Amino acid sequence: MCHLNFQEEIYIFHLKDTSPGMSHVAWPLISPVVEQIFDFPGLSPSTQNTMAVNSYRAVTQRPHICLQNSFHQILLAWGIKMTFGVPLLPFLFLLFSAPLAKGCPVLCSCWDRVVDCSGKHLFSVPLGLPLDIHNLTLAHNRLTSIPSGYLSCHMELRFLDLRNNSLSSLPDGLFLNLKKLVLLDLSHNNLTQVTAAMMQPAHSLVRINLSHNYHLTRIHSSTLRGMMQLQDLDLRFSGFSSLSYEVLEGLPSLISLQLSGNPWVCGCAMEPLLKWLRNSIKGCIIGSQEAECAAPPEVKGVPLMSLTEESFKACQFSLTLDDYLFIAFVGFVVSIASVATNFLLGITANCCHRWSKASEEEEI
Known part of the structure; x- marks a missing residue:
């Protein structure tokens, strides 16, 4: 794959900065596709730009589709399909034979499927x-x-x-x-x-x-x-x-x-x-x-x-937080029940006193 010229690099950065929804996830997936588009023979600059945008739309609309080594080729074919309105399948056969775009991130070292970006x-x-x-x-x-x-x-x-x-x-x-x-x-x-x-x-x-x-x-x-x-x-x-x-x-x-x-x-x-x-x-x-x-x-x-x-022998006789909460809850319930019982007993005693007094008045 040849290197991009200055105008093509300017366009790629423009695509990255101005396309709606561009994310750090989408860009590493689409950048090799864009480079392959600019290497594709016989395409005018306007067609290349349209294919790049359409390929980008494909990856942003389907961010979780990964078909191993065929992923970039499928996206490239999808960009061709969306650009020219032609069936996708013929381009898949053409592009599957193309080597997967491989590169090394800036500042990193790469060898034998190892990428070292440490320090x-x-x-x-x-x-x-x-x-x-x-x-x-x-x-x-x-x-x-x-x-x-x-x-x-x-x-x-x-x-x-x-x-x-x-x-x-x-x-x-x-x-x-x-x-x-x-x-x-x-x-x-x-x-x-x-x-x-x-x-x-x-x-x-x-x-x-x-x-x-x-x-x-x-x-x-x-x-x-x-x-x-x-x-x-x-x-x-x-x-x-x-x-x-x-x-x-x-x-x-x-x-x-x-x-x-x-x-x-x-x-x-x-x-x-x-x-x-x-x-x-x-x-x-x-x-x-x-x-x-x-x-x-x-x-x-x-x-x-x-x-x-x-x-941990002492733990058998110690109380946990749950135990303390249970005891507090039981104490609260008992106290409420005691208040309610005393209230009912008071009302009952008062009613009995009034009834007794009324009975004495009737006898007199």
Whole structure:
């Protein structure tokens, strides 16, 4: 593919800036198509411009259609169909044999289906990723968000490295089409929680690194559900004071769980998790031996895994918040019933007194 000349580049940027609804998601999909249009032989500039606009409309109207290596060819054919009003099928046979447009984003390095954009001080995700990449590294940048649908068409992606950025959350469904993703590194970010909508359906993941997210205090119980192949979960140096065992109970392949560096509160609420850990992954490599209790004061600094059933013996006789709420509710109901009973007794006594007095007056 030849390089675009100056006038063609000006037009592409004009198309990107002036077309209604242009998004960061649509542009990396349509830019290779526009380049192929300008390389298409025998087309006048006005026809090329019309085809580019129509191809762009095709991708914005169908943002979730990805047919692997045929995607750009289909969009190009669709632009031809909308421009000339001719059937789509003949152009598909012609264009399927054309090589998929492959390029490397600006500032990134690319080789053997690997795209490395690490340490480039990026404030936004790079555009124009090759569709067949296996490894994408965006580490050590200044990313604060990932556009929804950014990875929708990169179905061959195996490794995604997003560590050391400023991400506070991920868009729902980011991994929707990533059936082959095995490694996800989100360490050293600003995540506050990890929800099921953010992570599903990344069921092929083998390793997840969520360490060094100091504001991360919660993982929803259904977040990791269905990840039957997950072997390594790293939660070190985050903000966890507790963790529900329900987060882990659907992970039959789990052999490494990193828990150190968190402010664990080793109260009665911790007992179910420790009991599950002992019963469920006994004999496996557990990277949680260095985890220590941060509270209450009497067990501060005590290794988490050294706590036994004897450590929680007092919990059998202690009251939980639910217990206190139930007692308060019962007390409130009893007090209301007591007031109502006294009121009824007072009315009854008053009626009896009046009736007795009336009877005495009649006798007189």
